Amino acid sequence: MSNFPDENGRFGAFGGRFVAETLMPPILALEKAYREAQNDPSFQAEFDHMAEHYIGRPSPLYFAERLTEHAAKDSDNNKGAAKIYLKREDLNHTGAHKVNNVLGQLLLAKRMGKTRIIAETGAGQHGVATATLAARFGMQCIVFMGEVDIQRQKPNVFRMKLLGAEVRSVTSGTATLKDAMNDALRDWVTNVNDTSYCIGTVAGPHPYPEMVRDFQSIIGRETKRQILQAEDRLPDAVIACIGGGSNAMGIFHEFIDDKNVRLIGVEAAGRGVDTKFHAASLNGGSPGILHGNRTYLLQDAHGQINDAHSISAGLDYPGIGPEHSYLHEIGRAEYLSATDDEAVAAFQMCTKLEGIIPALESAHAIPRTIDIARQLGDNGLVIMNLSGRGDKDVNTLADILGVEI
Amino acid sequence: MSTKNPNRIDNTFANLKSNNRSGFVAYIMGGDPDFDKSLALMKAMPDAGVDIIELGMPFTDPAADGPVIELAGLRSLKAKTNVGTILKMATEFRKTNNTTPIIVMGYANPIHHMGYATFAAAAKNAGIDGAIIVDLPPEEDAELRAAFETHDLALIRLATPTTDDARLPIVTKDTKGFVYYVSVAGVTGKALGQSADVASAVARIRKSSGLPVVVGFGVKTPEQATSVAKDADAVVVGSAIVDTFFKHGHNEAIKLIKSLADAAHKT
Incomplete structure (x- = not known):
């Protein structure tokens, strides 16, 4: 595969x-x-x-202890939460994967x-x-x-x-x-x-x-080596946000043949997948042809491309990489979504709990990572790709929070 | 009107040849600025000297077009044009003209969304003769080509300055009607390619395909039309007509079309 x-x-x-x-x-x-x-x-x-x-690789695989504690606190039936690791692509030169x-x-x-x-x-x-x-x-x-x-x-x-x-x-x-x-x-x-x-x-x-x-798959290769070293086992789930899907493919690729590792992509749901204002091509689109490839797209009844909406500019795209469309159709990867509001809340939570300011793009993956960690319980192990840092987003956040800087 | 199945494209080039002259192909954006005005322009084109009509189908993301065609497409979409509307224009046109070929030109997604087989059947029914789908290179057009063959429609391929000798046979194989030579590597409405290059490209493509070669992209004036028509079997003008129609209306557009057609026919 x-x-x-x-x-x-x-x-x-x-x-x-x-x-x-x-x-x-x-x-x-x-x-x-x-x-x-x-x-x-x-x-x-x-x-x-x-x-x-030059880039500073390998990027660390970091055990996010306080995020894990936070997930465990309100876990399902008090069964705790899976350990959450973050792949720190935010620490690369230029600040992202x-x-x-x-x-x-x-x-x-x-x-x-x-x-x-x-x-x-x-x-x-x-x-x-x-x-x-x-x-x-x-x-x-x-x-x-x-x-x-x-x-x-x-x-x-x-x-x-x-x-x-x-x-x-x-x-x-x-x-x-x-x-x-x-x-x-x-x-x-x-x-x-x-x-x-x-x-x-x-x-x-x-x-x-x-x-x-292929160039991004260095993320997954490092991750696999690092998690085996840290935990001596493969994770239960690997989670990443998706716009076009390069950070997700980068971390997924190495794990595709490891059938017991769940691969989970998180699309930008904007104001909700059931509204007109989202960027979730798989959850809210259909196959079509745009920008050189056949893939899932946001389009209207006549095959015209619909505008995408996401608070994060990097996810604001009406299509998705074709390999994700394929992994979606064969059921190898699962595709969930997170709204603008969830991403903004997660951005602040991650910043306060871990002292890491995530990119708004990456912040979309956090709420679903916490969900999965809770579902798995305290024997579980999940890895989230923290694809970029959020310094670029502080103005956007200030606007949303009504703060003048 | 006759219900038989005329091969309007072949007939048109045969007539041009017997009159020993080059043809004129005019592009308009279907539904720009609305259905009625666009249809009126289309209906007036044959009498103004247009031998083949290229009817643009609008798309939100026309990555091979320059700003003139892009904006025309957006105006057309704003007027609620869709593939069905374009087919309806052809149907209306055919009520009074059964000889001028209509080639629809656009991007894959709207017809992919409709379904290639459904589109081909509907296009045939509407009196359309062929299509140019800009983002379906030979490597990706097998499915549409099969649907077109079922209905005896021509899927017209593009050759460009980057189509070298090794690649040309791939482009000209299985093509029908004519080959469209894009005179410059670029989007629609840019400057015309060097005439010496155009002449040799046309000769090369004609030899490889055994089909008429029409040349477009960058032809704006009657002088350029005459110059290109010396080598090509027909000249295409698009952006200049679309721009004039938008800025100055029907009569000026027809005047421009007449002068371009006369210039192309001179040779």
């Missing part, structure tokens, strides 16, 4: 290469270059070296002789990671970002500019992540010769879903 996708980039009925003809030659060239890099030990060695010395994938893609771009890097970003974490490594490798970097997201993620916008990237404001459509991706595709189609498109999640045309997952 961990051998997907097939040679056409399909995960069962999902994935594929739904792009304009102009982009077929570059994505085929990218796939070829990626296969060569996969078989080149020097590529992996350079990735590992930079992961250790995004940098793992960018490192891989920019090393590949360098190998292919590309000098100009484009990226889309929602919360700005992928944009910052791309701008960072582009600076490090001396490449030109252009980040497409929705006008709405630019407003709500100002610190990250300034960070990207400091790093030498150009941030292009995207005003079309809903002016959020999906529109940024449309504009990045438009740029790529116009500048195919010198430009490499660094996609930030496990979506887009083949080989992106596979390649991004």
Whole structure:
């Protein structure tokens, strides 16, 4: 099951290469270059070296004692709560898991002789990671970002500019992540010769879903090693938030063949999956074709894409990576959701109990992690991917709480 | 009207050939700014010299289009256009014209959502002759192609400046009607490709496909239309017409279409 996708980039009925003809030659060239890099030990060695010395890997697997105590306090039938571990991707250079994938893609771009890097970003974490490594490798970097997201993620916008990237404001459509991706595709189609498109999640045309997952799967490999060392057993459940789904695929991949490990993704339910204002593609969408792949999408009765809504810009996307659609359909992974309000409460709770400010994206996974920990009881063991840190979100939180800073 | 099954595309290119001239293909966005105005423009196009009509189907996320077509699509969606509305435009058009080919152009998701087989049957019924689905490259169009073959509809493929010799046979295999050559690597409405490159690309594609080659993306003026028509079997203009129709209305759009058609037909 961990051998997907097939040679056409399909995960069962999902994935594929739904792009304009102009982009077929570059994505085929990218796939070829990626296969060569996969078989080149020097590529992996350079990735590992930079992961250790530049990103700061391995990231810790941290036993969240007070979060565990909190879960146990109000547990079901007083049976206690499972131990909760946090995979600390928030401690990576640039503050989130995004940098793992960018490192891989920019090393590949360098190998292919590309000098100009484009990226889309929602919360700005992928944009910052791309701008960072582009600076490090001396490449030109252009980040497409929705006008709405630019407003709500100002610190990250300034960070990207400091790093030498150009941030292009995207005003079309809903002016959020999906529109940024449309504009990045438009740029790529116009500048195919010198430009490499660094996609930030496990979506887009083949080989992106596979390649991004592979670069992110360092999270799961470390996690497995670390939990075996700490607890001498595999966890009962691995939990992660999902927008496009790269941090989730990154931690899931290593555990897919371990059938006793539950894999749980948490989508952004916004104001509720039963309202129009959510970003839960699996829980509230249906299969369709967007941004190069066939996957679950938020769409109307006529196949037009619906706007997503989430308080967190990074989850505000109407689609999801095709491998998640596949894992959902075959029942290997479970997909739950958390609302804006739950995420905001969890953000504050995690900050106060653990002294860790989680990204609003990651905060979505916390309430469901606590639920699962309570269901399992005190013999259980769960791991949550804390995919990023929340410094970027303090302005948003202050607005919500009515605090002036 | 005749109920038999005319091959309007082949007939059109045969007629152009016997008159020894290149054709003119005009794109409009279906339902922009509303059903009635869009249909009136469509109905006036053949008399203005349009040989083939490309009828745009709007999509919320048109990643291969420039701003002119994107905004036209959003206007059309605001007027509640959907695939059914586009089919209805074709049905209405066919009440008075049974010769001008209609090619619908758009993105996969709306027709995927309807179901490819359902769409193909409905398109045939509406008098549509073929489709260009921008985000279905040869690697992904087998299912729609099978549905189209059942109803003898043409699924038209795009060739681009990035389609090299190794790839061209993949693009031209199983294609029908004509091949659409996108003259520049870019979105709709950008600048035209270099004419020398266009000439050699057209020759290459014609040889590989054995089909007529139409050239579009970036043609805006009658001068450009004449220049492209020297090499191509037909010239496509989209953004310039859509933009003029939006800004200056029906009569100006028809005037532009006439001048472009005359320019294309000169050769």
